[in-house]
Amino acid sequence: MKPPPGARVPYRLPVRRLFWLPLGLAFLLVLAVLAGLVAVSWSSLERIRPVQAHLAHIALIQDLALNMQKTLLAGLRGSHIEPSELARLHREVRQIAAAEGPLHPQTLERLGQVAQRLEQTTEDPKEILSETLAKLRQVLMGERQYHELLLSKVAADTEEELRLAVFLLVALPLAGGALLLLLRARIKRPLEDLGGLLERLAARNYHPVDESAMDDLATVVRPVFHSYNALVSRLQTLESEHRDREHTLEQEVRQATEALLAQSRELGRAERLAAVGAVSAGLAHELRNPLAGIQMACTKLYRGLRDQTQAARVEAVIAELKRLNGLLTEKVEAARHLPEALAKVRLADLVGDLLALTRYQAPPRIALRADIPDDIECLLPADGLRQALLNLLLNAIQALEGDGQVTLAARQEEGQLLVWVEDEGPGFSEAMLHAGVRPFATGRPGGTGLGLAMVRRFTRDHDGELKLDNLEPHGARVTLYLPCPAVGNGKGERDV
Numbered sequence: 001m002k003p004p005p006g007a008r009v010p011y012r013l014p015v016r017r018l019f020w021l022p023l024g025l026a027f028l029l030v031l032a033v034l035a036g037l038v039a040v041s042w043s044s045l046e047r048i049r050p051v052q053a054h055l056a057h058i059a060l061i062q063d064l065a066l067n068m069q070k071t072l073l074a075g076l077r078g079s080h081i082e083p084s085e086l087a088r089l090h091r092e093v094r095q096i097a098a099a100e101g102p103l104h105p106q107t108l109e110r111l112g113q114v115a116q117r118l119e120q121t122t123e124d125p126k127e128i129l130s131e132t133l134a135k136l137r138q139v140l141m142g143e144r145q146y147h148e149l150l151l152s153k154v155a156a157d158t159e160e161e162l163r164l165a166v167f168l169l170v171a172l173p174l175a176g177g178a179l180l181l182l183l184r185a186r187i188k189r190p191l192e193d194l195g196g197l198l199e200r201l202a203a204r205n206y207h208p209v210d211e212s213a214m215d216d217l218a219t220v221v222r223p224v225f226h227s228y229n230a231l232v233s234r235l236q237t238l239e240s241e242h243r244d245r246e247h248t249l250e251q252e253v254r255q256a257t258e259a260l261l262a263q264s265r266e267l268g269r270a271e272r273l274a275a276v277g278a279v280s281a282g283l284a285h286e287l288r289n290p291l292a293g294i295q296m297a298c299t300k301l302y303r304g305l306r307d308q309t310q311a312a313r314v315e316a317v318i319a320e321l322k323r324l325n326g327l328l329t330e331k332v333e334a335a336r337h338l339p340e341a342l343a344k345v346r347l348a349d350l351v352g353d354l355l356a357l358t359r360y361q362a363p364p365r366i367a368l369r370a371d372i373p374d375d376i377e378c379l380l381p382a383d384g385l386r387q388a389l390l391n392l393l394l395n396a397i398q399a400l401e402g403d404g405q406v407t408l409a410a411r412q413e414e415g416q417l418l419v420w421v422e423d424e425g426p427g428f429s430e431a432m433l434h435a436g437v438r439p440f441a442t443g444r445p446g447g448t449g450l451g452l453a454m455v456r457r458f459t460r461d462h463d464g465e466l467k468l469d470n471l472e473p474h475g476a477r478v479t480l481y482l483p484c485p486a487v488g489n490g491k492g493e494r495d496v
Helices: 015-076 084-099 105-117 127-204 222-304 308-336 347-358 384-401 432-436 449-461
Strands: 343-346 366-371 377-380 404-413 416-425 465-470 476-483
Touching: 015 084, 084 127, 084 347, 127 222, 222 308, 343 347, 343 384, 343 416, 343 476, 347 366, 347 384, 347 432, 384 404, 384 416, 384 449, 384 476, 432 465, 449 465, 449 476
Parallel strands: 366 404
Antiparallel strands: 343 377, 404 416, 416 476, 465 476
16 A cells, blocks of 8 residues: 655665575575685695606606516526617616606605616626616605505595585585574664664754764674764755855845846936936037027127127127037037047056156155056057046045055056056945946045046947956055057057
8 A cells, every 4th residue: 555645654674685685695605615615626636636647657667667677587588688778778767767756755866876777788787687676676665655655645635625525515504694693683673773864864854873872783784874974964064054055145146136226226327317418419419500690690790890899799709609619519529429549559658648747636745656668559549548547546646545655557468458556545345346336436535436437438438347456455456458459550540
């Protein structure tokens, strides 16, 4: 019967699976016994091979003795023993001495004596054969004695191997079965306890097992509980990190939401300012037409006057109309926001002129310093760059509350120009570093918040980037990242 959906199913240890463990171990024990028997049989075979080699050696000696007896009997019957026959027997003796198999320590020495005696062909061959036969009988007697000792040792070793095989077949399976029963009794209860711990783990209860409770556990099962404690400890750490991460994500989402709202407000303000600028440009454009008509009428009136006093007054009116027309024209051009043409700028000269102008506006207690390499030349909007750097220098001077230094430095790398202005003031606020540059947002009393906004607009109009940083232990740095194309002699370029 299946449990209803959502109900907790209690953990049950599959006890029947534990029977496969004894069966597997029994199978391994049988394999171990068979391997032992194979090893014993192989050892017996290795001991029998020297016995076979020794029997072959004894057979060679017996054949040699039989040949000598035949030769000696033929000589005793009156036949002549040829020296070649003694030489043949000599070669057989040397071959037997060189072959493996002798066990008696005096066998090789006696065979050497037999070979030397056979080499003395000047004496009577019968006497030589009689003496060599006596030596060969001694060799055979010694080899047979050692052969009997070898067989006795092989028999004793075989009996020991038989006892060992019986022990392996009887005692080892019994010991293995007893061990399996003991392990089953000591493992079943800890595994059931482990099932309960896993239920606690599923319920997100991360309490570890007490170390004192593991003293009574079997050695085989104890590492499992140690691993469970390590798992629980790791899960506790991950749970804590998860909570911290959730809290951090909530804060980041809150900060991102606030920044998004602030940017939305800034965008709305920018749109309103753009709308006001567009209205102002349209109004200026519309006002220029009637002003032009008024100026033309006044000019005609001025030409027809004969009174010098009246002519002077009309001339003053015409001058004011021209000035108003010029102001309206500037407003219309500013609304179009035409980009400034690029020119070849030698940065060291531009900064030198700018610092000479700025020193008149800086208090004597503030030092101005420039660090500009002489070889930096780029195609840049000279007037816009000069105005942006002037805004940065003035902001840095105004940020210093006492004595201090303002530094303007630059370097060129990989087709990009880096220009930065540093001061020794209190630095930017955390809110400004986080939210970035916004129009009308300033941390200085009396500031308008438009200087950095104009600098940022300049950098963006020329595919650049503006970055704000604080220095240690105090101070601020504003860095401009501007494209620095190679200097050429194209049309419309002018040297600055």
